[in-house]
Amino acid sequence: GENVEQHPSTLSVQEGDSAVIKCTYSDSASNYFPWYKQELGKGPQLIIDIRSNVGEKKDQRIAVTLNKTAKHFSLHITETQPEDSAVYFCAAEGLGGGFKTIFGAGTRLFVKA
Amino acid sequence: KAGVTQTPRYLIKTRGQQVTLSCSPISGHRSVSWYQQTPGQGLQFLFEYFSETQRNKGNFPGRFSGRQFSNSRSEMNVSTLELGDSALYLCASSRKTGISGNTIYFGEGSWLTVV
Numbered sequence: 229g230e231n232v233e234q235h236p237s238t239l240s241v242q243e244g245d246s247a248v249i250k251c252t253y254s255d256s257a258s259n260y261f262p263w264y265k266q267e268l269g270k271g272p273q274l275i276i277d278i279r280s281n282v283g284e285k286k287d288q289r290i291a292v293t294l295n296k297t298a299k300h301f302s303l304h305i306t307e308t309q310p311e312d313s314a315v316y317f318c319a320a321e322g323l324g325g326g327f328k329t330i331f332g333a334g335t336r337l338f339v340k341a
Numbered sequence: 342k343a344g345v346t347q348t349p350r351y352l353i354k355t356r357g358q359q360v361t362l363s364c365s366p367i368s369g370h371r372s373v374s375w376y377q378q379t380p381g382q383g384l385q386f387l388f389e390y391f392s393e394t395q396r397n398k399g400n401f402p403g404r405f406s407g408r409q410f411s412n413s414r415s416e417m418n419v420s421t422l423e424l425g426d427s428a429l430y431l432c433a434s435s436r437k438t439g440i441s442g443n444t445i446y447f448g449e450g451s452w453l454t455v456v
Contacts, residue, residue: 271450331386
């Protein structure tokens with residue numbers, strides 16, 4: 229079945245450094261790739277998304293890149309701040325099952341002050 | 342515009358009991374999905390409902406069930422509760438327009454503790 233792999237599972241960076249989280253997906257028909265941030269005790273919140281017709285999208289300190297040929301997409305956070313500490317989930321929307329969204333296993337990001 | 346609303350937010354149940362969790366999706370959203378998240382774990386997909394029909398189902402035992410009403414509100418039920426059912430249960434809604442690009446929006450979750 230469809231699968232999304234996410235790496236690393238844990239990432240620790242110094243405040244001000246960049247953080248990169250990578251995902252690969254198996255369903256070549258996927259066209260939509262959202263990223264979510266989950267803070268402690270809360271539900272995941274959408275932070276950025278990208279569609280297959282673009283290779284990169286940026287929103288202030290966060291950016292997402294997509295390589296459809298390789299079926300890879302990545303989240304880049306620049307100038308990290310302690311409030312970026314959270315769990316991040318990538319996801320890919322397939323065409324089957326009524327556009328079912330498959331989530332990666334999550335990356336726990338620690339930003340050290 | 343109101344977000345996804347889940348009730349109750351916190352509850353404690355005893356082993357063997359059953360529990361019902363409720364979810365009100367964002368207005369206009371016809372798809373409701375449920376996820377289980379245990380501490381430090383990812384999002385385990387339970388099931389998805391669309392227009393009152395279960396469209397997708399995860400790998401959970403039959404003790405976990407759900408339903409969706411005509412107004413898109415959804416409930417999930419867990420019968421014969423086990424200690425391992427203690428988790429955050431997340432509801433998510435999506436418009437599902439029939440074309441790609443359906444953003445999923447999550448509620449804040451219902452924290453279930455089984456003692």
